[in-house]
Amino acid sequence: MSYIEVNHSSKRYQMGETTVSANEDVNFSVEKGELVIILGSSGAGKSTLLNILGGMDTNDEGEVLIDGKDIATLNSHERTEYRRHDIGFVFQFYNLVGNLTAKENVExxxxxxxxxxxxxxxxxxxxxxxxxxxxPAQLSGGEQQRVSIARAVAKKPKLLLCDEPTGALDYNTGKQVLQILQDQARQEGTTVIIVTHNGALAPIADRVIRMxxxxVSDIELNDNPQDIATLEY
Ligand SMILES: Nc1ncnc2c1ncn2[C@@H]1O[C@H](COP(=O)(O)OP(=O)(O)OP(=O)(O)O)[C@@H](O)[C@H]1O
Ligand SMILES: [Mg+2]
Incomplete structure (x- = not known):
């Protein structure tokens, strides 16, 4: 059994009369310690999927098996515990607390x-x-994102979920951040999932899931993922 198995997962939002299908019959698996990139254009359902994997949101149908346990069936207390112990989140705009120092944010x-x-x-x-x-206001964007990664990994999460982590960063700063995330998978064995719309990042991943x-429209495995240092994008 794979570390993550998502089977026939669907999520719909009711908007007045119309139903928006944010995830429709999503199927994929991920092995422990992989660096995974989820690629897709705006509105493809990437953040919805990441939020479901992280227990920030729930699906309407289907299984979301993490380490053999179906998190789709957890009650809200169990989901909070799951988020607290198993999950680290990194967001596009860092989400640091402005009146706390870098150290206090990690604490x-x-x-x-x-x-x-x-x-x-x-x-x-x-x-x-x-x-x-x-x-935070005394730090550059890349430094703030590194604080937010430190905050996410301080708990030693099993699963590190990153939604457009380099979206607000310049090229070189973005590469530094990706290097830290790749190291987290390679050196600590953390399963790392990065959502992006930038297809040029695909070569660094062990697995690329296109939405x-x-x-899910396509899944690709890289036997020899590229080092970020040599990536041009
Ligand atoms: N809370 C919500 N209420 C209603 N519709 C929603 C909600 N969240 C997402 N959607 C819709 O679900 C679809 C998928 O959204 P999602 O945020 O998962 O896309 P995304 O791939 O992350 O896009 P982006 O790259 O722009 O962040 C979109 O059509 C979006 O409008
Ligand atoms: Mg999104």
Whole structure:
């Protein structure tokens, strides 16, 4: 059995008279420790899928098996526990708390679990050892995104979910952030899923899942994913 198995998952939104199908009969699997890229144009259903995988939202139909357990059947308390212990989230616009320092932002997450990483140590690992006492407004976009990755990985999540993590960053800063995410999969064995509309990132992934019109249109496996250092996009 694969680490993640999504079987016939659908999610619909009711908008007055009309029903919007955000995910329709989505099927795929992911192995533990893979770096996965979910590609698709705007409105294809990528964020909907990521939010369901992370227990931030629930589907209407189908199975979402994570480590053999169907998270689609969890009640809201169980879903909160699942999010707290198993999931790290990285967002396009960082979602840091503005009146807390970098270290305090990471502590928000590390305080949630028993065996968290040391906040300062993880900030050092993402290259921000000299910025731990800075507030988000005193950091560049790339630095803020690295704080948000530190916050997401401090809990040692099994699954790291990233929604357009480089969407607001320039080319070189985006590459730094992708390198940290690839290292997290390679060195820590974390399963990392990155949502993007940038097809040029596909070569760095172990698995590329393409979405179109609310469903999976294609799945591709890379036997030799490219190192980010050599990627041009
Ligand atoms: N809360 C909601 N209420 C109604 N419709 C929604 C809601 N969330 C998403 N949708 C619709 O579901 C579809 C899929 O949205 P989703 O956000 O998953 O797309 P996406 O692939 O992440 O797009 P983008 O690349 O623009 O972020 C879209 O048509 C969207 O309008
Ligand atoms: Mg989205």
């Amino acid at each position: 928000l997450a590390s305080e949630l679990v028993d065996d968290a990483m040391d906040p300062v140590q993880i900030l050092e690992e993402v290259g921000l050892g000299d910025r731990v006492n800075n507030f 179109r019109d609310a469903t």
